[in-house]
Amino acid sequence: MAKGIAAAPGWPRVDPRPAGAWMRSSLRWAGGWLLAAADTVRRLLAFSLITLGVAATRYRSASALIGPLILQQVATAGLRLLPITAVIAAAMGWAIVGQTVALLTQVGVQDLIGVAMVTAVVRELGPLATALLVLLRVGVPTVVQLGTARALGEVEALEALGIDPVLLLVVPRVLGMTVAVFALTAYLVVGALVAGYGFAFLQDVPLTPGDYFRQLALALTWQDFLLLGLKAVSFGLVIALATCFQGLSRALELREVAQITGVAVVASLLGCVVLDALFIVLYLLL
Amino acid sequence: MRGRTHSRPKPPGRAASRRVRVWRRGRLFGHLTLAQNLALPLCYHRNCRPDAVEVEVDRLLAQFELQPLALRLPGQVNGACRQRAALARAMALVPEVLFLDDPLAELNTAQVHWWLNWLGAPPRPTDVRSRPATIVVATDDLRPWLADDRQYALLHDGRWQVLGNRDQLAASPASLRRELLAEPPAPR
Secondary structure (H helix, E strand, O other): OHHHHHOOOOOOOOOOOOHHHHHHHHHHHHHHHHHHHHHHHHHHHHHHHHHHHHHHHHHHHHHHHHHHHHHHHHHHHOHHHHHHHHHHHHHHHHHHHHHHHHHHHHOOOHHHHHHHHHHHHHHHHHHHHHHHHHHHHHHHHHHHHHHHHHHOOHHHHHHHOOOOHHHHHHHHHHHHHHHHHHHHHHHHHHHHHHHHHHHHHHOOOOOOHHHHHHHHHHHOOHHHHHHHHHHHHHHHHHHHHHHHHHHHOOOOOHHHHHHHHHHHHHHHHHHHHHHHHHHHHHHHHO | OOOOOOOOOOOOOOOOOOEEEEOOOOOOOOOOOHHHHHHHHHHHHHOOOHHHHHHHHHHHHHHOOOHHHOOOOHHHOOHHHHHHHHHHHHHHOOOOEEEEEOOOOOOOHHHHHHHHHHHHOOOOOOOOOOOOOEEEEEOOOOHHHOOOOOOEEEEEOOEEEEEEOHHHHHOOOHHHHHHHHOOOOOOO
């Protein structure tokens, strides 16, 4: 009986292996993980192409139904998150902008305030914080909704009714989340910079609003606006596609929904981090 | 049909599936009300907004005796109503062939009567949708389905075996009859 329980899947086992075997098994695990990750990326790319193809070719055939769904997603992923975005902008303004401005003023390098703010808030923290916010508040519910629908056979029922599940379930979410991340990033960056000056003012930093915003304007280039927009759109796409992909890509049972939710969050985070690294290279090249 | 002429309603759309399946327990969309569940395929295939099919959905709900539950979510009604709503949703598409997945399982006597009556009774002039010409029912228990105008087949080990009409079914081997009709073994 005890042997039967220990042999059950999911039960922790301790194998008395020699040191060399552990190394081999670790390498085998790492290799397997890499191959699985590569396969997931390949399938995710295929899923993205299918979504793009469906949006381009079939949207017009059901635009009266899908159009309002897209607006609803923009409201869910964007408008509903405005209050929490304002709170995060204020927190970021206080924690980063306010303190950095005060510190730079103390050491007498006020001229670097604009560059520091643009590098920290506009290029890096603004888009990343927004992406995290949308992932947690919208991406996670998306995986749960789609995974549950898949597990309960609702997606199969859609297909049986001649309805394209990608057009009805994925396209509105992808467009809605992409627009939402773009818009919320802009609000977050502006909010953090304004709130940051407010907190610096409260600390009696001898810097006029005119000087502060002039330095910001001087530090910003057209590449910053272009790459900020591209970055926000890319983050939105990655989060939306990864969450929809994990929810719909394979037949699920209800007990697996929690597991794929975790996988989707990790995949989205990894995707955003990789994209962020690519954008840093782009900033350096431009 | 049975001495009367019935005009078939226009199919809901160019791409609508003409072979529609009704699953056991319905598989309705949990976040939509029963009325919205019925409106969804119509709006999709006709490319229109839900308010454009409101009247048709109301009449369908009335035909399937679901009007009082129109604004309820599937989770707020019992399984029999969910299954009937799934039937109404399938009928909204004017199918040529309707597949029913063991529709009488898990139903009480009154609901079984409703289904058998819907399948066997002649269409009424008030019906928004008349029954499709072909209805395929998958079931484990043939007894409620025995009628003269039906054909029977057996799906066993992935093979399809046509049994024929009721008389041919009665003439099939005793072991098969025992399995399909739960007939008691012959006395020794």
